[in-house]
Amino acid sequence: MVRARRSTLAIIFVLLDFCSLLVYCLLCCPCAQALPSRVRVKLFSSHEALPEIYVSAPFQIVSPVQQHISAGVFRIATAGGVVVVGPLPASHSPSHSPSHLPSRSPAAASVSQKRAILRARQLVLSGISGQLLHLSLQPREAPRLYRGNVSFSPASSRTSSLRGNICVGDRGAVLAVNEVDTRSYLISCVGSEALASFAPEALKAQAVISTTLLERSAGRKSSDYLLDNTTEQSYLGATAERPEVRNAVDKVFGQVLFYDGRPIEVFFCSTCGGMSSRPDVFGGVIKDSAYPYLREQVCNYCRNSPFFKILKSSLKPGVFAAATGLRGVKIVSSHLGRPCQVDVDVDVSGQSTDDVAQNGRKISATAGFLPPVDRARRSKQSMTGYDFWLLLGKDFGFGFVPSTFYSIEEQKDGSLSFLSKGSGHGVGLCQWGADGMARAGRGYKEILQFYFPGTNLKVAGAPSLYH
Numbered sequence: 001m002v003r004a005r006r007s008t009l010a011i012i013f014v015l016l017d018f019c020s021l022l023v024y025c026l027l028c029c030p031c032a033q034a035l036p037s038r039v040r041v042k043l044f045s046s047h048e049a050l051p052e053i054y055v056s057a058p059f060q061i062v063s064p065v066q067q068h069i070s071a072g073v074f075r076i077a078t079a080g081g082v083v084v085v086g087p088l089p090a091s092h093s094p095s096h097s098p099s100h101l102p103s104r105s106p107a108a109a110s111v112s113q114k115r116a117i118l119r120a121r122q123l124v125l126s127g128i129s130g131q132l133l134h135l136s137l138q139p140r141e142a143p144r145l146y147r148g149n150v151s152f153s154p155a156s157s158r159t160s161s162l163r164g165n166i167c168v169g170d171r172g173a174v175l176a177v178n179e180v181d182t183r184s185y186l187i188s189c190v191g192s193e194a195l196a197s198f199a200p201e202a203l204k205a206q207a208v209i210s211t212t213l214l215e216r217s218a219g220r221k222s223s224d225y226l227l228d229n230t231t232e233q234s235y236l237g238a239t240a241e242r243p244e245v246r247n248a249v250d251k252v253f254g255q256v257l258f259y260d261g262r263p264i265e266v267f268f269c270s271t272c273g274g275m276s277s278r279p280d281v282f283g284g285v286i287k288d289s290a291y292p293y294l295r296e297q298v299c300n301y302c303r304n305s306p307f308f309k310i311l312k313s314s315l316k317p318g319v320f321a322a323a324t325g326l327r328g329v330k331i332v333s334s335h336l337g338r339p340c341q342v343d344v345d346v347d348v349s350g351q352s353t354d355d356v357a358q359n360g361r362k363i364s365a366t367a368g369f370l371p372p373v374d375r376a377r378r379s380k381q382s383m384t385g386y387d388f389w390l391l392l393g394k395d396f397g398f399g400f401v402p403s404t405f406y407s408i409e410e411q412k413d414g415s416l417s418f419l420s421k422g423s424g425h426g427v428g429l430c431q432w433g434a435d436g437m438a439r440a441g442r443g444y445k446e447i448l449q450f451y452f453p454g455t456n457l458k459v460a461g462a463p464s465l466y467h
């Protein structure tokens with residue numbers, strides 16, 4: 001009897017010790033925060049404003065009324081500060097009428113008078129019984145599919161974009177935000193950013209990267225939603241889900257890359273072309289990097305990438321100047337084959353500074369590459385090699401010069417020749433390289449150590465570590 005009591009007491013003490021350790025770890029250990037169970041993502045965020053969105057039935061209205069819609073395509077727009085759901089415009093298929101809504105429904109009360117099915121400050125939709133919600137920006141466009149709920153509301157008067165704050169409220173734009181469970185979000189991100197045909201260990205490495213991006217985003221967001229474009233990471237909803245990707249995410253769920261006690265700043269690209277780069281190339285000045293885990297890495301693992309071979313592109317005389325308002329392109333400095341500084345002549349003859357800002361659209365509109373034009377010496381400007389590459393992509397397509405690993409040569413006849421190798425900015429993990437490493441028998445931890453040396457893996461929110 002006494003022995004039994006001692007055993008019970010011993011078990012209680014062990015449990016108390018364990019609880020104390022757990023509380024200590026949760027409160028004091030510099031481990032990652034637990035991943036949120038759900039995330040909110042602003043949809044179609046590459047568009048500065050969404051005048052309308054189309055939803056295809058079947059779906060259910062979750063709020064402000066609860067109602068199943070069995071058939072039809074409906075237009076969601078805003079008017080007078082509220083969201084309006086209505087039938088397709090007359091120019092589109094007449095077969096999709098609002099008559100599919102039950103006429104006795106409160107939401108359908110105003111159909112006959114105003115042709116609006118529903119007006120609300122905020123509308124929340126979802127698929128029915130686990131089915132997916134079908135959304136598109138055009139009625140005949142292939143829809144994107146979404147899990148969870150999607151809320152629609154008038155876009156606020158100011159919203160952020162890649163180019164800073166812009167005013168969209170007066171244009172009647174719709175804000176669409178998808179609330180979805182974190183696992184589905186990560187599966188979609190990996191499926192949106194990587195090829196499902198990549199080897200399983202490469203997909204696991206990408207899944208860790210996606211989780212790390214989410215961990216960092218969740219800790220620094222000022223708004224209450226993520227963006228679905230590459231500002232954070234691409235998220236195409238359930239459209240991008242694949243069994244291979246789902247399996248990879250499940251195997252490494254919650255694992256985050258850390259350096260010096262913090263989730264790392266993650267970069268990745270399609271194909272480095274033989275050597276990865278460091279993030280300093282974005283600013284055009286190579287210095288002691290704030291990212292010791294992002295160094296140049298000789299990488300021949302990406303040789304099976306379709307972008308590994310050198311690509312030649314050219315522009316006939318005058319084409320570049322006509323498209324960009326720039327002339328006389330010259331690479332001034334490079335780092336390991338990636339241009340750092342590019343000099344250009346701004347075509348400002350006979351124009352005021354304001355005219356240049358307006359007519360030289362590509363200068364000001366392409367992420368504000370150039371400083372304000374200096375009247376005294378405004379014909380010569382300098383931009384980083386990275387910004388010049390973005391400018392080429394916006395004006396001629398990113399397939400024209402796919403990589404920041406490029407050179408430029410002006411021919412005698414005035415035409416421009418470009419050589420490039422790889423695809424993307426070359427910083428961080430090389431996706432095709434990760435696939436090559438995986439096919440050579442390397443595991444995802446080795447892959448991540450190769451591209452992010454000195455980092456370690458932790459499970460978000462747990463004190464146990466994966467080194």
Ligand SMILES: [Zn+2]
Pocket residue numbers: 271272273274275276299300301302430432433
């Ligand atoms: Zn590579």
